[in-house]
Amino acid sequence: MSAPDIILDDPDRLIAWAAKQLGLGFFSDARAIGWGAADDIRAVAVYERWTGTDCCVHLISDQRPGWLSRRFIAAGFTYPFVVGGLQRMTGLVPASNKRALRLNQHFGFRIEGALRRGADDGGDMIVMGMLREECPFIGKDRPYGQ
Numbered sequence: 001m002s003a004p005d006i007i008l009d010d011p012d013r014l015i016a017w018a019a020k021q022l023g024l025g026f027f028s029d030a031r032a033i034g035w036g037a038a039d040d041i042r043a044v045a046v047y048e049r050w051t052g053t054d055c056c057v058h059l060i061s062d063q064r065p066g067w068l069s070r071r072f073i074a075a076g077f078t079y080p081f082v083v084g085g086l087q088r089m090t091g092l093v094p095a096s097n098k099r100a101l102r103l104n105q106h107f108g109f110r111i112e113g114a115l116r117r118g119a120d121d122g123g124d125m126i127v128m129g130m131l132r133e134e135c136p137f138i139g140k141d142r143p144y145g146q
Helices: 011-022 070-083 098-107
Strands: 005-007 031-037 040-048 056-061 088-094 110-115 125-131
Touching: 005 070, 011 031, 011 040, 011 056, 031 070, 040 070, 056 070, 070 088, 088 098, 098 125
Parallel strands: 056 088
Antiparallel strands: 005 031, 031 040, 040 056, 088 125, 110 125
16 A cells, blocks of 8 residues: 555546545535545545635545645645635535534634534534635745645
């Protein structure tokens, strides 16, 4: 088995893996990057609903130790902000998923509002956003994937 690395060359397989993990589909404009190896995907970031200034981001993992690395985090923010040229990213997190809310806030996302009863569990969906200039993982001193 290969050492984990950024996976950029097979977005259809990454999106299919993420959809299976979550049990849902993504919009037709979905793009993805992954972390792992060709034979062992550990995490995928899916970006969908591209508007020219924004996209929705989903982070999906298998929860095994080592699924999250600084290199994957940097690549995950570089892709939409630098490669995609976006000004912001939006994340939608069920209010009941406290772990995901904490992780998103740790990354630098800010709570921007709530979609009342918007989550599958009947609870609220928390709207989180990050502006490009607020992102701590990109910049001149942090090249792509470092």
